[in-house]
Every structure is written in structure tokens, then in C-alpha cells.
Amino acid sequence: MYTRKGIALCAMLLTAAVMLTAFAPMLPAHADGNAPVAQNLEITTYRNVSVGGRLTAVDPDGDTLTYSVTTEPTKGEIELTDDGRFVYTPDTNRKGRDYFGYKATDSEGNSSQEATVIIRIEKQKTNTTYSDLTGDASQYAATMLAEEGIFVGSQLGGSYVFEPDRDVTRGEFLAMCMELGGDELLTAVAATGFSDDDDIPVWQKRYVATALMDGVISGTEADGDTVFSSGDSITVQEAAVMLNNVLGTTDVPTAAFDGLVPAWASQATANLTACGVLTFSSRYTDTLTRADAAEMLCAAIEVRDSRE
Numbered sequence: 108m109y110t111r112k113g114i115a116l117c118a119m120l121l122t123a124a125v126m127l128t129a130f131a132p133m134l135p136a137h138a139d140g141n142a143p144v145a146q147n148l149e150i151t152t153y154r155n156v157s158v159g160g161r162l163t164a165v166d167p168d169g170d171t172l173t174y175s176v177t178t179e180p181t182k183g184e185i186e187l188t189d190d191g192r193f194v195y196t197p198d199t200n201r202k203g204r205d206y207f208g209y210k211a212t213d214s215e216g217n218s219s220q221e222a223t224v225i226i227r228i229e230k231q232k233t234n235t236t237y238s239d240l241t242g243d244a245s246q247y248a249a250t251m252l253a254e255e256g257i258f259v260g261s262q263l264g265g266s267y268v269f270e271p272d273r274d275v276t277r278g279e280f281l282a283m284c285m286e287l288g289g290d291e292l293l294t295a296v297a298a299t300g301f302s303d304d305d306d307i308p309v310w311q312k313r314y315v316a317t318a319l320m321d322g323v324i325s326g327t328e329a330d331g332d333t334v335f336s337s338g339d340s341i342t343v344q345e346a347a348v349m350l351n352n353v354l355g356t357t358d359v360p361t362a363a364f365d366g367l368v369p370a371w372a373s374q375a376t377a378n379l380t381a382c383g384v385l386t387f388s389s390r391y392t393d394t395l396t397r398a399d400a401a402e403m404l405c406a407a408i409e410v411r412d413s414r415e
Contacts, residue, residue, distance in 0.1 A: 139215045140167075140168040140170065140213065140215045140217055141166070141167040141168055141217065142213070142217040142218060142219055142220075143164045143165060143166040143167075143170070143172055143211045143212070143213050143217065143218075143219045144164060144165050144166075144167075144219055144220070145162070145163075145164040145209065145210060145211045145219040145220060145221070145222035146162075146163045146164060146165070146222055147222050147223050147224070147225075148160065148162065148163070148222070148223075148224045148225070149224075149225045149226075149227070150195070150224065150225070150226055150227070151226070151227045151228075151229060151247075152195065152197065152226060152227070152228055152229070152247045153228070153229055153230065153231045153247065153250055153254075154197065154200060154201065154202050154228055154229070154230055154231065155197065155199060155200065155236070156197070156231075156236075156246050156247050156250050157194055157195065157196040157197075157240075157241070157242050157243060157244065157246040157247065158194070158195050158226070158244070158246065158247035158248075159192070159193065159194050159195075159243075159244025159245060159246075159247070159248075159402075160192075160193055160195070160224070160244075161191050161192050161193070161386070162174050162187075162191035162192075162193065162209055162211070162222075162224070163191065164191075164211035164219055164222070166211075166213050168213065168215075170213035170214045170215060170217075171213065171214045172191070172211045172212065172213055172214075173189045173190070173211070173212050174187060174188075174189065174190070174191040174209055174210070174211050174212075175187070175209065175210060175212065176207055176208070176209050177208040177209055177210050177221050178206075178207055178208030178209075178221065178223075179207060180195065180205045180206065180207040180226070181205060182197055182198055182201040182203070182205035182226075182228065183195055183196050183197035183198050183201065183205055183226070183228075184196050184198075185207050187209070191211075192244075193224075194242065194243070194244045195207075195224075195226055196242055197226075197228050201228060202228045202229070202230060203227075203228055204225060204226065204227055204228070205225075205226045205228065206223050206224060206225045206226060207223075207224050207226075208221045208222065208223055208224075209221070209222055209224065210222070231250065231254060232254055233253055233254055235250060235253035235254075235259060235267055236250070236266070236267065237249055237250070237260060237266075237267050237268060237269040238266040238267065238268055239268045239269055239270065239271070240269050240271060243271065243398075244398075245269075245271055245398040245401050245402060247405070248398075248401035248402050248404070248405035249269045249271070249397070249398070249401045251401075251405050251408065252283070252401055252404060252405070255286075255287070255408060256286065257283050257286045257287055257404060258283050258286075258401075258404075260397075269397060269398075269401075270397055271396060271397050271398035271401075272396050272397070272398065273396065273397050274340040274394050274395070274396060274397075275340065275341055275346075275394075275395045275396065275397055275399075275400045276337060276338055276339060276340060276341060277335065277336055277337050277338075277339050277340075277341045277345070278307065278308065278311040278314070278315065278335070278337030278338065279311075279341075280341050280346050280349060280395065280400060281311070281314055281315065281318055281323070281324065281337075281349055282310075282311055282314040283400065283404055284318075284323070284349050284350050284353045284404075285314045285317060285318060285323070285353065287350075287353065287404055287407060287408060287411065288353040288354075290317065290321065291317075292313045292314065292317045293313050293316050293317045293320070294313065296312040296313045296315075296316045297312075298312075298316075299312050299315040299316045299319060299335065300316065300319055301315070301319070301326055301333060301334055301335040302329075302332035302333055302334050303329075303332075303334040303335060303336065303337075306336075306337065306338060307335060307337045308337065311337055315335055315337065318349075322352065323349060323352040323353055324349065324352075340394045340395070341394070341395050342391070342392055342393065342394060342395060343385075343387050343390055343391050343392070343393050343394075343395055343399065344368050344369070344372040344375075344376060344391040344392065345372070345395075346395045346399075346400070346403065347372060347375040347376050347379050347385055347391075348371070348372055348375040350375075350379065350384065350403060350404075350407055351374070351375035351378050351379055352375070353407075354379075354384075354407055354410060354411065356378040356379065356381075356382055356410070357378070358374055358377075358378060359377050359378055359381045360377065361373040361374055361376075361377040363377065364376050364377050364380075367389070367391060368391045372391070376391060379403075379407075382406075382410050383406055383409075383410075384403055384406040384407050384410060385403065386402070386406075387399065
């Protein structure tokens with residue numbers, strides 16, 4: 108037999124159960140898996156020059172990550188895509204240090220701790236600025252090549268243009284690599300040693316002859332002759348081989364690149380990827396643009412300078 112107290116207790120329990128069911132959607136859900144770990148980053152740019160980069164984080168579960176800004180910079184503006192690529196543009200004539208914070212979130216909703224990107228804004232040594240690179244991710248890298256005396260774009264009227272989408276030739280990229288390497292170049296070169304020597308521009312011959320002597324290049328076979336093909340557009344994997352030979356980087360395992368690049372390019376591709384110079388994953392057979400070359404060479408300069 109039910110007592111009044113028993114009936115009242117049952118009613119209270121039933122009411123509580125109904126309330127918990129009704130408010131269950133309002134309770135916070137717990138994401139599955141582990142949170143990603145975002146990594147701090149330091150970059151450099153010049154006053155009034157945009158710089159691009161990519162945020163990185165490690166997810167223990169291998170989940171897809173998206174990125175978002177958590178703390179805005181105070182001396183410039185940041186443009187960020189979901190996959191972590193960003194462009195930082197300093198405000199007019201600002202210098203010194205700036206920073207912004209970001210977090211990574213995985214597909215399960217787990218978020219990382221806030222990581223920091225520190226930006227050093229320095230003064231240029233030259234006055235080279237490119238009118239066609241304003242706000243572009245490659246603006247800093249292109250400007251750095253001019254600062255280092257490696258490459259300067261064309262002057263049109265009172266301004267310079269870089270033409271970032273223009274293809275780079277084998278001869279042009281070799282010349283930039285040799286300037287970066289800093290080795291003494293041969294002088295008064297009349298012939299380079301290649302069968303297509305007549306097709307090599309006079310200004311490139313000292314670079315080509317020096318590179319051949321130093322083992323940076325070896326040429327290719329064409330109808331029984333060894334040619335350099337200086338005027339042909341260069342691919343990313345071909346550029347990687349040249350630049351790796353100039354830098355003399357330490358060899359690393361190449362298994363990750365099996366089937367992605369030819370055997371002759373696998374070691375160079377692995378080496379430059381390991382040291383952060385080559386970031387064009389899956390684009391190895393693409394033609395190298397000036398913007399691509401600037402990014403590669405800018406990263407190579409950092410590797411070179413870190414050894415000094």
C-alpha cells in the first residue's frame with residue numbers, strides 16, 4: 108500500500124527527471140579526443156611591407172584543424188584563412204615588435220591553448236618597394252631578395268614591379284642561387300662548357316660556368332649533347348635540386364617522398380622540406396613562379412645565416 112509520503116516522494120523524483128531531460132540540451136557537451144597543441148612563431152618584416160606565413164599545430168588524434176585569431180595585433184592587421192595561412196600588414200610607418208594570438212580547433216571541437224606569433228618590424232636598408240605586391244604574402248620575401256642583392260624586379264616609371272606570377276627560367280634561378288651562396292664567380296667567361304652555350308645570355312654565363320665547375324649543376328642530355336637549357340622554365344623539383352646543392356644541407360630520409368618526385372629530386376626535396384625551405388607540398392612538378400622563388404630563397408637565407 109502506498110503512503111502519502113511515498114506518493115509525494117515519487118512525484119518529486121518524477122518532476123526532477125523531467126526537468127533534467129528538458130534541460131539536457133543546455134548542458135555543455137564534452138568533445139571527444141585530445142586537444143591540439145598550437146606552436147609559437149616568430150617572423151620578420153620591413154616597415155610598410157606585408158609578410159605571409161602559416162600557423163602550425165599538432166593534433167594527437169590526427170584530426171583536421173582550423174585556426175582562428177584570439178588576440179588581435181596592435182601595430183597592423185592580420186588576414187587568416189581557416190587552414191592557417193595568414194598575411195600580416197603593418198600599419199603605415201610602424202616599427203618595433205607586434206604580436207597576435209591564435210588557437211587551433213580540431214574537427215571534434217577541441218581547442219588548443221593560445222599560441223603567439225611575434226612580428227619584428229625592421230627598417231629597410233634600400234628603398235626598393237614593389238607597387239604590384241602591396242598586401243601580398245610574398246611582399247617581404249621579394250623585398251628581402253632586393254635587400255640581399257640577389258634579385259631586383261623591373262623599374263617602370265618611378266616604381267618597381269616584381270611580377271609575382273611570372274615564370275622563372277633555369278638560368279634566372281641558378282643566378283639567384285649562386286648569389287645567395289656567395290661563392291666567388293668566374294670572370295671573363297667566354298664559354299660555359301654546355302653544347303647550347305650560344306643560347307645562354309652573356310650575363311648568365313659566369314653563373315653557369317661556376318655552377319658547373321662547383322657541381323651545382325650537370326645539365327641534361329639532348330641528342331647526345333649536354334645542355335643546360337637556360338631559357339626553359341624551371342619546375343619546383345628542379346629548383347630544389349639546384350638550391351640544395353648550393354646550401355649543402357644535411358641529408359635526411361627520403362621515404363616520405365617516394366612516388367611524389369623522381370629519384371633524382373627526392374633527396375633535395377626531403378632536405379629542403381626538413382629545414383623549412385620547401386613548403387610547396389604536392390606542387391613539385393609545377394613551374395616555379397617569381398613569388399615561389401622568393402619564398403624559397405628567403406627561407407634559404409635564414410638557413411644560411413643561422414650557420415654563421
